[in-house]
Amino acid sequence: MQKRRDGEKFAWAGIDILFAALSFLTAVWLAKRHAGAAAAPLALRPEEALFLFLLGTAWIVSARFTGLYDDFRAKTIGLELRAVAMNAGVQGLVAIAVLFVVKTQTLSRFFVLVYSLLLLGALGSWRGLRHLLSRRLGLRERRAGRVLIVGAGEVGRRFYETIRANPRLGLRVIGFIADAPQ
Numbered sequence: 001m002q003k004r005r006d007g008e009k010f011a012w013a014g015i016d017i018l019f020a021a022l023s024f025l026t027a028v029w030l031a032k033r034h035a036g037a038a039a040a041p042l043a044l045r046p047e048e049a050l051f052l053f054l055l056g057t058a059w060i061v062s063a064r065f066t067g068l069y070d071d072f073r074a075k076t077i078g079l080e081l082r083a084v085a086m087n088a089g090v091q092g093l094v095a096i097a098v099l100f101v102v103k104t105q106t107l108s109r110f111f112v113l114v115y116s117l118l119l120l121g122a123l124g125s126w127r128g129l130r131h132l133l134s135r136r137l138g139l140r141e142r143r144a145g146r147v148l149i150v151g152a153g154e155v156g157r158r159f160y161e162t163i164r165a166n167p168r169l170g171l172r173v174i175g176f177i178a179d180a181p182q
Helices: 002-034 046-066 077-102 109-136 154-165
Strands: 145-150 171-177
Touching: 002 046, 002 109, 046 077, 077 109, 145 154, 154 171
Parallel strands: 145 171
Antiparallel strands: none
């Protein structure tokens, strides 16, 4: 079970990095056109490829701190979009810091703005679509974690009611264990 969840986190991170890379490539292309430099859509100079690598590394580090890849069944769409927005903000700050040090002519504040907006739009849309599809297809219910509650007293019943009242937790009670049948 844990290996499957780790594999899912790795897959979600890979999809997010793919969207980040596509946002980066699009923003670089638009920034070069905005600066008046002729550029092919996928042509990167070595320093831009290094820049992309730094942004990807920053994404993974900031996602770890914001809990972006924690179990998505336990998150509301609002919490997930907030984590995406925080990571996109970190990406913008890292991009500003790198551009301050490198001082390139073709990549500027326009690049940072376009990159941040593309990243936020692409990942926000992807995450929203993923939540909608998982709810629509019932994936959360089918993949629900099973819970066996020890104790059928007052505390056990309150815990059961809490689980029932919060289906977004992705938990399903399969029974109670008690000393005396109740």
